[in-house]
Amino acid sequence: MASRVYDASAFYAGIPFASPEIGLTTTVIFEEIKHIKQRHGALDTLLDTDRLRIKDPLKSSIDVVMNAAKKTGDAQKLSKADISAVALAHEIKGNLVTDDFAVSNLAKNLGLQVNPIMTKGIKDVGHWIHYCVGCSKEFSGLEFCPNCGNKLSRRLLKGKSL
Ligand SMILES: [Zn+2]
Structure with a gap:
């Protein structure tokens, strides 16, 4: 197979x-x-x-x-x-x-x-945190802050999450 x-x-x-x-x-x-x-x-x-x-x-x-x-x-x-x-x-x-x-x-x-495929490989595993630069709150699964309407920024939180 x-x-x-x-x-x-x-x-x-x-x-x-x-x-x-x-x-x-x-x-x-x-x-x-x-x-x-x-x-x-x-x-x-x-x-x-x-x-x-x-x-x-x-x-x-x-x-x-x-x-x-x-x-x-x-x-x-x-x-x-x-x-x-x-x-x-x-x-x-x-x-x-x-x-x-x-x-x-x-x-x-x-x-x-x-x-x-890339020779350097992908070593970083984690999960994405979406956060608002306005109110510093974290959200998951959203693109815009429900409080201020800012487009959320994201950063990768290292480590297995599931
Ligand atoms: Zn906000």
């Missing part, structure tokens, strides 16, 4: 095309990346040679990941495609191949193995 899951950033970085291993991705991600024109032939080859398979996560897996994203504060920064990649990796207990900080942070908080 293939255990590598590619998110969109992995495709943009060209990883699936350079790897001999079998990898999985979801329909939404495939729809997002298939326009990369210079990769058209390469994508067909990956599918034809069974090095790329498309599998969609169950609704229950998406729910688990969405709940975790709300807790870490990554939810606002993640697309439906991002969530689907983490949900699939969670469901098959696979390695997530990603170049995206928020995706990686969320996956690590869920205890998933992440294969970062």
Whole structure:
């Protein structure tokens, strides 16, 4: 069983095309990346040679990941495609191949193995605190302060949060 899951950033970085291993991705991600024109032939080859398979996560897996994203504060920064990649990796207990900080942070908080594309890796795990520079209050899952209307700033609080 293939255990590598590619998110969109992995495709943009060209990883699936350079790897001999079998990898999985979801329909939404495939729809997002298939326009990369210079990769058209390469994508067909990956599918034809069974090095790329498309599998969609169950609704229950998406729910688990969405709940975790709300807790870490990554939810606002993640697309439906991002969530689907983490949900699939969670469901098959696979390695997530990603170049995206928020995706990686969320996956690590869920205890998933992440294969970062950047050579320096992503060491910082934590959860995002959103705070108002006006009243110094902290909020989660909000973009604007409900008290003053300021756009909330955010900083990463280090350490596992879940
Ligand atoms: Zn405020």
